[in-house]
Amino acid sequence: MIEILTGLISQESLISFWEANSWVPEALAVATWETIYMVAVSTFFAYVFGLPLGIILVTTSPGHVLENIRVNQVLGSIVNAVRSIPFIVFLILIIPFTRLVVGTYIGTVASIVPLTLAAIPFVARLVETSLKEIEWGLVEAALSMGASAWQVIYKVLIPEAMPSLSLGVAITTINLVGYSAMAGIVGGGGLGTLAYYYGYQRYEDLVMWSTVIVLIILVQSVQMLGDNLAARIAKKRR
Amino acid sequence: MIEIRNLTKIYTVGDQRILALDNVSLTVKKGEIFGIIGLSGAGKSTLIRCVNMLERPTHGTIFVDGQEITALSEEELRVARQKIGMIFQHFNLLSSRTVFNNIMFPLEIARVPKKEARQRVQSLLEMVGLTDKADVYPAQLSGGQKQRVGIARALANRPSLLLSDEATSALDPQTTRSILELLRDINRRLGLTILLITHDMNVIKEVCDRVAVIDNSRIVEIGDVLEVFSNPQTPTARSFIGTVINREIPVELLHRPNGDSGGKTTRLVRVSFIGASAGEPIISSMIRQYDIEANILYGNIDRVKDTPFGNLALELIGSPDMIDSGLTYLRNRGLEIEVLRSD
Known part of the structure; x- marks a missing residue:
């Protein structure tokens, strides 16, 4: 970092610095786009x-509208099992599956498979937590009107949990930005x-720091979007 | 309207079995307001929630409007529930919907065509006096307004029965009164049967036609409200009545030393009166006719629903024969007499 700053001081070195690094902005733009993609x-x-998995986890729990303790336990354990595998291990573990789905395990498209699979149980637990915050009285009121389990889900649970669910989307997205960087190490792109x-293997400080800054901006924007959305929904209801 | 036969509910928590309702039988007539009163934990909440099967009874059957609700399939139960409105202590309005759409909610569930549903919501809003709050979210409403929305919502599918689960327990006394007035108004205008549970004897006193007292998972007393108020049979009922009407004669009166009675006798009696007789000067005509001196030691008059209801503690001084005749005179006029002390 200091080298870069001192290098910038004289104009002559600035030009040579630019010539040496002129490829960086474009590479950065491409990589940023890949990450976003x-x-x-x-996340989608x-x-x-x-989302359905989280809904099932909640509604099959004891006393809930689709109570089914066996389904609940089986799904719960699968979710826990996947969540307990570190992502970097999971990434390698499911290479055969990734290959089966995409045909390759290298590149941006291939990375989507492990990222999605690793995020599903995470999302399920987030959704579960959001839906569990809903007061049981609301579910009971709906049931007393003759609502079906499905109506309870899409007319009560999901709309009522909307502020919390949208914060969950932000958390998931941010988590996936981090995961995608890990996928990048095994050739995931982005x-x-x-x-x-460039940054680690070739000691290109400029690349290293630029990616860090882009990542910070990305994560900040996602969090702000999520906060804004949640606040807007909550404010409307106040 | 509702017929509950031998209803028993046992909760199993771990190894423990908790008896919430013990062989309860009860009939609620069409068009009446029936109140169930009990302390918390007595089982009243379980009882009302069994009527629309939010709780499944362990044993027993429940008929609502001739239909055996305890024998229905899931699908049939959903349809039946549309005709049983329910209101709650904590209102249970959806924070994600405006007042208008909260009342719309049960109509969506029942798949009432949109246009008709909107019209119904409009008239319900008028009925509960919240037309100006249609587009407001529940968070902006006061407790009383929330319960009005709850009532409108419960009536949306034109139920034949309304269940009220401690609907006024979270409200202040004034708001409680206005909500109770609304319930009574609905009961009269729509002929709607109302089953309510409460721990507040005022609610029973203000609106109920009949009452059941529940204690320790059993119904210990049941009858017309006036009857129960004027002549409670159980300590539980007496203590509930004591919370709204002071029937107890202060102890110091019971043990008042007798003055010089001069050959006359003194008797302390409690006179309870209900209804029209409260307006007539019966006591004073007794005093004149039988030459009795009467000392009013204590008294109060209250209203149960619309009927005046009261009791007096009288110290009667006179010849024993005259006092006996006087009391007979009072009994014949429909007053209830209880001799508390005689010399």
């Missing part, structure tokens, strides 16, 4: 599977790959 797509798919190959 990976994270967005895997993580919710496609994780900012992780850039930082690893």
Whole structure:
């Protein structure tokens, strides 16, 4: 970092610095786009599977509208099992599956598979927590009107939990930004790959620090979006 | 309207079996307001929740409007529940919906066509006096307003029965009164049967036609409210009545030393009166007719529903024969007499 700053002092060295590093902005832009793409797509798919799973975890619990203790226990243990595997291990563990689905295990598209799979149980638990916050009285009121389990879910649980659920999406997205960087180390693409190959293996400080700054901006923006959304929903109801 | 036969509910928590309802039988007539009173933990909440099967009875059967609710399939039960409205202590309104859409909710569940549903919500809002709050979220309402929304919501599917689960217990006395007035108004105008549970004897006194006293998982007393108020049979009922009407004669009166009675006798009696007789000068005509001196030691008059109801502690001084005749005179006028002390 200091070298960069001192290098910037004289104009002559500034030019040579630029010439040496002119490829960085473009590489950074490409990598940023790849990260956003990976994270967005895997967040989406993580919710496609994780949201229903979380709903099932809640509603099959004892006394709830779809009480089924066996289903609840089996799903609960699967979720716990996947969550207890460190992501970097999980990534390697499911390479055969990734290959089966995408045809390769290297690259941005291939990374989406482990990212999604690892995020599903995470999302399920987040959704579960959000839905459990809903007062039981509301479910009972709906049941007393003759609501079906399905109506309880989509007319009571989900709308009532919306502020909390949208914060969950932000947390998941941020988590996946971190995971995607790990995927980058095994050739997943995105900012992780850039930082690893250039920043770490080739001691390119500029690349290293630029990726860090981009990551900070990314995470901040996602958190702000999530906070804003949750606050807007909550404010409307106040 | 409701017929509960031999209802028993046992909760199993771990190895423990808790008897919440012990062989309860009860009939609620069409169009009446029936109150169940009991202390917390007595089983009243379990009882009312069995009527729409929010709790499944361990034994026993319940008929609602001729339909055996305890024998229905899930699907049939859902349809039956649409015709049983329920209101709650903590209102249970959806914070994600406006007042209008909260009342719309049961109509969505029952798949009432949108246009008709909107009209119904409009008229319900008028009925509970919240037309101006239609687009407001529940968080902006006061407790009383929330319960009005709860009532409108419970009536949306035009139920034949309304269950009220401690609906006024979270409200201040003034708001409680206005909610009770609303309930009574609905009961009269729509002929709606109301079953309510409460721990507040005022609620029973203000609106109920009949009352059941529940204690320790059993119904210990049941009858017309006036009857129970004027002549409670059990200590539980007496103590509930004592919370709203002071029937107890202060102890120092019971042990008042007799003055010089001069050959006359003194008797301390309690006179309870209900209804029209409270307005007539019966006591004073007794005093004149039988030449008795009467000392009013204590008294109060209250209203149970719309009927005046009261009791007096009288110290009667006169010849024993005259006092006996005087008391007979009072009894014949429909007053209830209890001799508390005689010399």
